[in-house]
Amino acid sequence: MKTGFLVIVWLCGLLASLVYASSYKHEVITMPPSPHQTKEIDGMCFTPKGDLAICLPSGEVWKYDVKTNVWSLFAEGLHNPMGILALSEFDFVVSQRPELTRIRDLNGDGKADDYQCLTDVFGLSGNYHEFNFTPVMDTNGDIYFSLGTASNGAGIRQIVRSRYDKRARKGRMFSCVPFRGWVMKYSVNGETHPWSCGLRTPNGLGFNLQGDLFVSDNQGDWVGTSKIYHVKPGRFFGHVPSLNWHPRFFGKAFTLKTKKLDKLRTRAAVLLPHGVVSNSPTKIVVDHTKGKFGPFAGQLFVGEMNWHHLLRVVLEKVDGEYQGAAIPFYSNKDFRLGSNRLAFSNDGHLFVGHSKHTWTGGEGLTKISYTGKKPFEIQKVSLLEHGFKLLFTSPVDHALASQKKYYRCKRYWYDYHQNYGSAQYETTEVAIRGLHVNRESTEVMVYLNEMKAWTIHELELMDFYSYDGIKLMNNKVYYTLNRLLKRTPPPPRQWNMNLVKKKKAKKSAKKISEDDSRKKNETEKKKKEKSNQEKSRESEEIKKGIGKN
Amino acid sequence: MKFIFPILYCLCVSVHAANIKEIIAQGEKLYHGPGGCVACHQKNGEGLEGMIPPLKNSDWVKGDKKRLISLCINGLEGAIRVNGKIYKNVMPPQVQFDDEQLAAILTFIRQSWGNKEAPVDVKDIEEVRSSTKNDNRAASDLLKRYPFNKTLAENNGLAKDALNKDYFDPSKTTLVRTFMPGASPAAFAVALKNGPYYCWDAGECRLRYIWYEGGFIENNKKHWSSNGKPVASFKGERFYVAPSSKYKVEDFNDKNQIHRKDPVYDTLSVNDFPFRIGFKAQVRPRYLGYHWDGDIPVFRYKIGEHTVTEKIETSEGVKGIVQTFKLDGPLEAVEMPLVSSKTVKISCEEGRIYGNTLYLSPHESQSFKIVIVEK
Numbered sequence: 001m002k003t004g005f006l007v008i009v010w011l012c013g014l015l016a017s018l019v020y021a022s023s024y025k026h027e028v029i030t031m032p033p034s035p036h037q038t039k040e041i042d043g044m045c046f047t048p049k050g051d052l053a054i055c056l057p058s059g060e061v062w063k064y065d066v067k068t069n070v071w072s073l074f075a076e077g078l079h080n081p082m083g084i085l086a087l088s089e090f091d092f093v094v095s096q097r098p099e100l101t102r103i104r105d106l107n108g109d110g111k112a113d114d115y116q117c118l119t120d121v122f123g124l125s126g127n128y129h130e131f132n133f134t135p136v137m138d139t140n141g142d143i144y145f146s147l148g149t150a151s152n153g154a155g156i157r158q159i160v161r162s163r164y165d166k167r168a169r170k171g172r173m174f175s176c177v178p179f180r181g182w183v184m185k186y187s188v189n190g191e192t193h194p195w196s197c198g199l200r201t202p203n204g205l206g207f208n209l210q211g212d213l214f215v216s217d218n219q220g221d222w223v224g225t226s227k228i229y230h231v232k233p234g235r236f237f238g239h240v241p242s243l244n245w246h247p248r249f250f251g252k253a254f255t256l257k258t259k260k261l262d263k264l265r266t267r268a269a270v271l272l273p274h275g276v277v278s279n280s281p282t283k284i285v286v287d288h289t290k291g292k293f294g295p296f297a298g299q300l301f302v303g304e305m306n307w308h309h310l311l312r313v314v315l316e317k318v319d320g321e322y323q324g325a326a327i328p329f330y331s332n333k334d335f336r337l338g339s340n341r342l343a344f345s346n347d348g349h350l351f352v353g354h355s356k357h358t359w360t361g362g363e364g365l366t367k368i369s370y371t372g373k374k375p376f377e378i379q380k381v382s383l384l385e386h387g388f389k390l391l392f393t394s395p396v397d398h399a400l401a402s403q404k405k406y407y408r409c410k411r412y413w414y415d416y417h418q419n420y421g422s423a424q425y426e427t428t429e430v431a432i433r434g435l436h437v438n439r440e441s442t443e444v445m446v447y448l449n450e451m452k453a454w455t456i457h458e459l460e461l462m463d464f465y466s467y468d469g470i471k472l473m474n475n476k477v478y479y480t481l482n483r484l485l486k487r488t489p490p491p492p493r494q495w496n497m498n499l500v501k502k503k504k505a506k507k508s509a510k511k512i513s514e515d516d517s518r519k520k521n522e523t524e525k526k527k528k529e530k531s532n533q534e535k536s537r538e539s540e541e542i543k544k545g546i547g548k549n
Numbered sequence: 550m551k552f553i554f555p556i557l558y559c560l561c562v563s564v565h566a567a568n569i570k571e572i573i574a575q576g577e578k579l580y581h582g583p584g585g586c587v588a589c590h591q592k593n594g595e596g597l598e599g600m601i602p603p604l605k606n607s608d609w610v611k612g613d614k615k616r617l618i619s620l621c622i623n624g625l626e627g628a629i630r631v632n633g634k635i636y637k638n639v640m641p642p643q644v645q646f647d648d649e650q651l652a653a654i655l656t657f658i659r660q661s662w663g664n665k666e667a668p669v670d671v672k673d674i675e676e677v678r679s680s681t682k683n684d685n686r687a688a689s690d691l692l693k694r695y696p697f698n699k700t701l702a703e704n705n706g707l708a709k710d711a712l713n714k715d716y717f718d719p720s721k722t723t724l725v726r727t728f729m730p731g732a733s734p735a736a737f738a739v740a741l742k743n744g745p746y747y748c749w750d751a752g753e754c755r756l757r758y759i760w761y762e763g764g765f766i767e768n769n770k771k772h773w774s775s776n777g778k779p780v781a782s783f784k785g786e787r788f789y790v791a792p793s794s795k796y797k798v799e800d801f802n803d804k805n806q807i808h809r810k811d812p813v814y815d816t817l818s819v820n821d822f823p824f825r826i827g828f829k830a831q832v833r834p835r836y837l838g839y840h841w842d843g844d845i846p847v848f849r850y851k852i853g854e855h856t857v858t859e860k861i862e863t864s865e866g867v868k869g870i871v872q873t874f875k876l877d878g879p880l881e882a883v884e885m886p887l888v889s890s891k892t893v894k895i896s897c898e899e900g901r902i903y904g905n906t907l908y909l910s911p912h913e914s915q916s917f918k919i920v921i922v923e924k
Contacts, residue, residue, distance in 0.1 A: 097777070114838070117751075126733075160815040161815070
């Protein structure tokens, strides 16, 4: 009897997993017949009429008729295009390495013949890591694009475009030419504005339905873990070298102390724990399909290079600022790595372009479709005064959902410092104080013993089933709790914690003689004076230079 | 009785030898026959340079039979190094021969043209066939299964670089934006349909240099298929080099790659290019884009109030190019620095050249042609 029961349970589980699997499916689409045999995709968008346009690392733009499955070549000869935006069927904006370019077919033969440089006022040192990422357009017609910083893993070229500033060629990733690490705005009237700075590798911009702009950034120096920021003009997000080109801190970025920088920076709306759920986030797209792609309309989808899943980002405004949760989406071993570019087709499919560029990643083009069967997922997470409210796509198992043992919550935070990446600090289990499941069994209120602002709360639902017996597969929520609903404390010290321990150890071990330290101070002062004089001279020159450009 | 064994042994050996000779003869016939190996590997087993590897004295034929058998059964795709040279063509699987025929051919190959290797048996082939059932014809997979020993691996194995060979169609004008040596990072490499190749620099809005020999740029595939580190290169000498006050001609060879040092200059620190308009301080040009005029790209840039278009065409009859400049804006005189060169003659129908400077009157400057041809 017992074994029979077990078999039935197992069969139910199998059935459940099948049911789950059939909510979304993916298929691989043949790549265009590029003469360079390129298999990676670095830019993707849909035209107003519904054709797919992609750009390849080999510098081509190909159009794909989704109905007839026919590829046609539109443009060639671009330099590392990393993003594309359609203005019409024969009018595109591409962010290629040296500039933002408008590509048009003017003679009507179906192939581009005019390559207009919209803006190239930013610098180019020739370092490989200076990518020009993903242009997006707001409802006003202004275009935003983001500029990657350079890597000290390689050098720069001998002729550099725009002004070279040695002072910002420091650290792991640097910004020795203007506006590397900035989000740029190219406005309708043709002017280019540096918009917000402090980014490292902002490989993805995207709007939400409310028209607010978000940008993703990759973990590294000054970036403890990968993040998603809400972009507003003048904001500084924490990666220091780009601050060098801020008018207020011109040439002074590296003289600022971390304490000051920490006060200057804007916290991320969503942190993506490194190695836990994300390593390298990419393009951000909003689900504008109004339900054609399932029950997540209006949410953000973010690509991820190193994981067999995408990320779903649920945002809410607390105290006037965005914050929210990241939840894995479409975890599937068969789904390729390197989801570099995402775009929703007009009929509600999510197209994913894969790429790797010698890093972890994949190749090819994938289409994810919603089969119409409702998935069992955490649809939405929102903040309560003493916990979180989870909204599910279908009713949960009521008895199960009201037991504390199926929930686990822990919190931690990441350090802000110059070193590469960060460990998780003060990882603490947070006890569940109480649960409340609503009558329809679609909402669960999770009350916690303690709510601590400026930390990440990782909420896990273990062995969680729906009313129909479907297992919850994407069962972890990573909520970035910056602000509480009431009485948010100011941000605590979360910078240079890695140095604090070392300093203490050093102090106790070494007794530095006073004479030595005095001498050191004197020589340092002299050096500082000298460098300050140089800086002031240079900054004047540079201001003039920028004005001209 | 004592003699029987040696006699038997002799008999066996002679029978075996006879067999081998027959097998080799059969193999030779098949090798040279229709659909045989000779079509590609040639009569003397020497192959074709760059495409078909030799069989004569080849490290891939000698030694371990299994690698040789496997690549005959499964085919071979991907550039490989054989005795230190690179070969790129694909070898189809040899499905037209049965195991016995294949054994004969391989025995023939392994014992001809100076090769002296153990014969190949039908059993060997059967063995390899069963063990490599699911293999594909990728050279990398073959070498994973049957790698060369350390001494042979120096000259034999995969040729990864050769796979990175750039695609280039010489029958049309090709325009590529990439990192070019001796130019700012915003550069063009253009191959005109009827020659030559040239580098145009969008960072400074001017023609940088022209070259003829050695083909179009190389290493560009490495540039875009990796993450953008390599600078493109080309083999030929530069036919013409534009003047530059800061970047000397001799800097080209040792300073065209990436460096950890400070740059030679940045484009905001110079403004002596491409030319001066009017009797006022020279203004730095601003790149506007380019468009295709038939088969020729036309570059556009702005100098002060003037919009300039620059079209570069092949000169007729003589080795060289014709640059056509058109200015749109108020009528003003133009002063353009030229380069003195031993190899090229620079002339302009409009205006006058004094020393190394071209002077154009306000009317002449509206449209002028600079001809750069071989001396």
